[in-house]
Amino acid sequence: MRPPIPHAITSFVAATLLSVSVPVSAAENTRFERGSEVYNQQCAACHQAQGQGIPGSFPPQKNHTAQMYNATDGIGGRRYLGHVLQYGLTGPIKVDGTSYNGNMPAWGGALTSQQMADVLNYVLTAFGNEKRIAGEFQPYTPEDIEAIAGKDLSGKDVYQLRQTLLGQSPEQSRTKATPVRSAPELSLEKSIRDPLYVAVQNSGIVKVLPSKQAWPGVAGAHYNALSPDGSRLMVSGFKTGNVYVLNTASGEVMASVPVGEVAQGVKISPDGRYGLAVAPTQGDVAVIDMNTLELVRKIPVGKVPHNLVYSADGTLAYVTLQGEGALAVVDMRALEKQRQIPTPGLKTPHNIDISANGQRLWLRDFTGNVGVLDLASETMLKTFEVGSGHGGIDVVPGEQYVATGAISASVVTIIDSESLKIVKNVDVGVGPHGVRASRDGQFIYASVTADNHIAVIDTQSLEVVRREPVGGQFPFWLAVPGNP
Numbered sequence: 001m002r003p004p005i006p007h008a009i010t011s012f013v014a015a016t017l018l019s020v021s022v023p024v025s026a027a028e029n030t031r032f033e034r035g036s037e038v039y040n041q042q043c044a045a046c047h048q049a050q051g052q053g054i055p056g057s058f059p060p061q062k063n064h065t066a067q068m069y070n071a072t073d074g075i076g077g078r079r080y081l082g083h084v085l086q087y088g089l090t091g092p093i094k095v096d097g098t099s100y101n102g103n104m105p106a107w108g109g110a111l112t113s114q115q116m117a118d119v120l121n122y123v124l125t126a127f128g129n130e131k132r133i134a135g136e137f138q139p140y141t142p143e144d145i146e147a148i149a150g151k152d153l154s155g156k157d158v159y160q161l162r163q164t165l166l167g168q169s170p171e172q173s174r175t176k177a178t179p180v181r182s183a184p185e186l187s188l189e190k191s192i193r194d195p196l197y198v199a200v201q202n203s204g205i206v207k208v209l210p211s212k213q214a215w216p217g218v219a220g221a222h223y224n225a226l227s228p229d230g231s232r233l234m235v236s237g238f239k240t241g242n243v244y245v246l247n248t249a250s251g252e253v254m255a256s257v258p259v260g261e262v263a264q265g266v267k268i269s270p271d272g273r274y275g276l277a278v279a280p281t282q283g284d285v286a287v288i289d290m291n292t293l294e295l296v297r298k299i300p301v302g303k304v305p306h307n308l309v310y311s312a313d314g315t316l317a318y319v320t321l322q323g324e325g326a327l328a329v330v331d332m333r334a335l336e337k338q339r340q341i342p343t344p345g346l347k348t349p350h351n352i353d354i355s356a357n358g359q360r361l362w363l364r365d366f367t368g369n370v371g372v373l374d375l376a377s378e379t380m381l382k383t384f385e386v387g388s389g390h391g392g393i394d395v396v397p398g399e400q401y402v403a404t405g406a407i408s409a410s411v412v413t414i415i416d417s418e419s420l421k422i423v424k425n426v427d428v429g430v431g432p433h434g435v436r437a438s439r440d441g442q443f444i445y446a447s448v449t450a451d452n453h454i455a456v457i458d459t460q461s462l463e464v465v466r467r468e469p470v471g472g473q474f475p476f477w478l479a480v481p482g483n484p
């Protein structure tokens, strides 16, 4: 560890106190503000705005993170926290007597080293942590974060580090994903018949199954979507803020279009004309002409938009506004925001799908709930508690089921779309996020972010019939032909 630089530290800490008596430099103030911005955008939905967490689901940052920082066994608390940010954390932990057994997503491919350093510096100098740091706090630099990057570690490995840090003997995580199956798995060719395109975020590739091709050139591959004819694949680069368009015949990147600081949900319109891409930090939806592959315009839609779905006739797009508890309705002819629909009971609508008859929207929030909204009356028919954290949602073709993932848990929840009841929580491995069914509705595919595989659920038995490794880190989302 480098020796701390006293002046910088004193003023840095001072910058974080409410009553600032020592003048602080603009740079230090900015650093604190930058960290607070990252925290509010990326962490607060789970750990809460004041760092208090949600008992049993998300551990507190308040008064707690400094204790972890102070730990001296194993690799030491300071380096441990850097690992948690880079690689996530998966395993049963106890904080202030309350048990958690979740999955903290890895941020390595999603945030820059600067952002990871900023957010750690923020958490450790806010929420009461500033009073609990043993000795002087030494702010993280981007170089500190880079020094621990690029290792092949999972959230389970970081969990082992946590055990040694606290002087507990390393033990096997009880969340171990893959139960021993007695029945043989279904073959790859039988379980994935159409091409399945997986955006593997931290490896910056699109993995194609069953052919097992890996297409490079898509840094931060986050969300993806197919054109109606299946010839184009649109991929958002979370970290780069670019949207890539790929030719699915060759895997070649045909265009890379900058849409904002960050790029998230993407969808191609049912007539194939426009690709929409969400830029959450700017509050925009970018419109890309799918013929010229150029940016047509940016439509301001509201706070923290995330993903979208088109109406059955393609004339409207419904965009989730995670920062507003509402949906923005975009007129696809005028390419303008028309109005907003509130989503009562769902504060952070995240992902979205629509029933085949176009009458119901299925919404998945950021913290473990699903809502079903009737479009004619614009009322929420029901909300469900599902697995914790955020995830994708899919109305399975054939309409019997709706399936949703849960990045902070290990289950895909299957809901009966008629009775609006939960049918089953299927254990698929740690951190399922992307969920899409095959076009015939026979299989549901889930991208399991911490275990780096695709789980295939048979919709007859509602059992996992195959787990297919993706050969990369953090498979976030997937696209299948015939089920946009």
Ligand code: HEC
Binding pocket: 038, 039, 042, 043, 044, 045, 046, 047, 057, 058, 059, 065, 068, 081, 084, 089, 090, 091, 092, 093, 095, 100, 101, 102, 103, 104, 105, 107, 119, 120, 123, 162, 388, 389, 390, 407, 408
């Ligand atoms: C989707 C929900 C979610 C988000 C978003 C999230 N976390 Fe976490 N975080 C968790 C869960 C769940 C755990 C506990 C994991 C476990 O039980 O093993 C955790 C654990 C942690 C820990 C480790 C605490 C310990 O005792 O070892 C730190 C530090 C942390 N998170 C910081 C952050 C920061 C900083 C961000 C934003 C960049 C963030 N988290 C975003 C869910 C989340």
